[in-house]
Amino acid sequence: MPPILISEVRTAVKSLKADKAPGPDGIKNEALKFGGYELWKIITKLFNECLEIEDIPTQWKQSSAIIIPKKGDREDxxxxxxIALLPTIYKLFTKVLVNRMNRQLDEQQPREQAGFRSGFSTIDHLQVINQILERTRECKIPLCMAFVDYEKAFDSIEINAVINALVRQNIPKKYIRTLLNINTGCSASFRLFNNNIAIQINRGVRQGDTISPKLFTAALEDVFRTLSWENRGIMVDGELLTHLRFADDIILFAYDVKTVAEMLKELNEASTRVGLKINRAKTQAMKNDQCASENIKLDDDTNLFVNKYTYLGQTITQDHKIEDEIRRRRSAAWFSFKNIEEILKKTKSTTLRAHLFNSTILPVLNYGCEVWTMRESDKQKLQTTQRAIERRVLGIKLVQKIPNNIIRQRTKFKDAYIDALQRKFRWAGHVARREANRWTSRTTFWWPYNFQRPRGRPANRWRKLMQDNLGRNWHQLPRNRTTYKERIAEVLSSLLSSL
Structure with a gap:
């Protein structure tokens, strides 16, 4: 095993974020950044000693925990x-380890897993789901989906399951033994009534640890390898798609309810063996009108079927309409605006005010717009929300009848609709350049030839925006990035002038 180099420590230090709360050691990230070469040299020597003995100091196994309330009843x-605060030096050590192991761990992950991986995002899975819903609706294909949620997944996974997964995925044994010792004998201290109470942690990966997400996804992949789903799922471009994963958020696909129920049962049994427990309250299913009216139950529990489900921050509906999602985005944008309303009103600088809107409210309003299939009414809803916020910022009332273009000249805010189009064009370019075997690309350019589309006008499609503005062969343009950017700029300029 090659020794850790100073350059590896320097790279890890440079990636640390500023203004983060320190752990029990009281060391801030800024101190490591400003320490320079001499400090990094000492840290490198310490890390090599830890790697040599395959263990870490006892102090690094201790963490401070604070309790943060979530939504709902605070009496529950x-x-x-x-939230666990780990020693800063310890997190730097595991950052170095994960940088070394990252490529090998990612190579063991399938294309179905998009969580904690470079080159993947939530938009990848949202694109896949929306394209599947679009095709199945247009061609009247039966579709049943189950959305699986685990209870405290990262805190429940058995350490032995993680270690066994790393062994089967051919991770170097020295790293495995080090990781086993790192996750053995850990404790967290809570402050209660001015007293520190230490609690031993006997299961789960360490919260707040850089390497924990990679360890969890490795163990989850080991779970899925035990499942025999070769003949399950839905056929997409000649391949069966059985499921998608974003860390512990899982969605199962099948043509009928019975198959999804069997897959859910098998996944539940396999997950239980490694300490994972499916959350019955949040695990739900959805089917379209082409599926038979059957129920899905988990361990004789209540029926799991719903008409809509929020997956990766976006509302998924069985009829593939985005009205509910647009409504959620508008509500979330107003909530975001309320948090900074006073700052926006007091800020005299037009540039700073526009920057605040464009960087805090606009991303909330347009989250997931890359996969939307918008109609004219959806466009108007976005613009109405933005104009209402602009009037609130400037203190202008509707009765004053000030034109919208005058208000926009005063605020300098980026137009929400144009921003949504720009992001969609940019994302379409990424999809067109994706590897051919990625589900993002396969579902986007897939047509189910074994099903016949009914007569009549088809529903609006995701690709229509690109076809109308860039031509039917739009997917070939992104190969030349410069030309594609110029074409997008021309289209957006034309659309902006027509608003």
Whole structure:
């Protein structure tokens, strides 16, 4: 095993974020950044000693925990979540380890897993789901989906399951033994009534640890490898798509309810063996009108079927309409505005005020717009929300009848609709350049030839925006990035002038 180099420590230090709360050691990230070469040299020597003995100092196994309330009744203990503050030097050590192991761990992950991976995001899975819903609706294909949620997944996974997964995925044994010792004998201290209470942690990966997400996804991949789903799922471009994963958020696909029920049962049994427990309250299913009217139950529990489900921050509906999602985005934008309303009103600088809106409210309003199939009414709803916020910022009332273009000249805010189009064009370019075997690309350019589309006008499609403005062969343009950017700029300029 090659020794840790100073350059590795320097790279890890440079990636640390500023203004983060320190752990029990009281060391801030800024101190490590400003320490320079001499400090990094000492840290490198310490890390190599830890790697040599395959263990860490006892102090690094201790963490401080604070309790943060979530949504819901504050009298219910389940509505609180602990936040662990780990020693800063320890997190730097695991950052170095994960940088070394990252490529090998990612190579063991399938394309179905998009969580905690470079080159993947939530938009990847949202694109896949929306394209599947679009095709199945247009061609009247039966579709049943189950959205799986685990209870405290990262805190429940058995350490032995993690270690066994790393062994089967051919991770170097020295790293495995080090990780086993790192996650053995850990404790968290809570401050209660001015007293520190230490609690031993016997299961789960360490919260707040850089390497924990990678360890969890490795163990979850080991769970899925035990499932025999070769003949399950839905056929997409000649391949069966059985499920998607974003860390512990899982969605199952099948043509009928019975198959999804069997897959859910098998996944539940396999997950239980490694300490994971499916959350019955948040695990739900959805089917379209082409599926038979059957129920899905988990351990004789209540029926799991719903008409809509929020997956990765976006509302998914069985009829593939985005009205509910637009409504959620508008509500979230107003909530975001309320948090900074006073700052926006007091800020005299037009540039700073526009920057605040564009960087805090606009991303909330347009989250997931890359996969939307918008109609004219959806466009108007976005613009109405933005104009209402602009009037509130400037203190202008509707009865004053000041034109919208005058208000926009005063605020200098970026137009929400144009921003949504720009992001969609940019995302379409990414999809067109994606590897051919990624589900993002396969579902986008897939047509189910084994099903026949009914007669009549088809519903609006995701690709229509690109076809109308860039031509039917739009997917070939992104190969030349410069030309594609110029074409997008021309289209957006034309659309902006027509508003």
């Amino acid at each position: 203990l389940k509505n609180y979540r602990p």
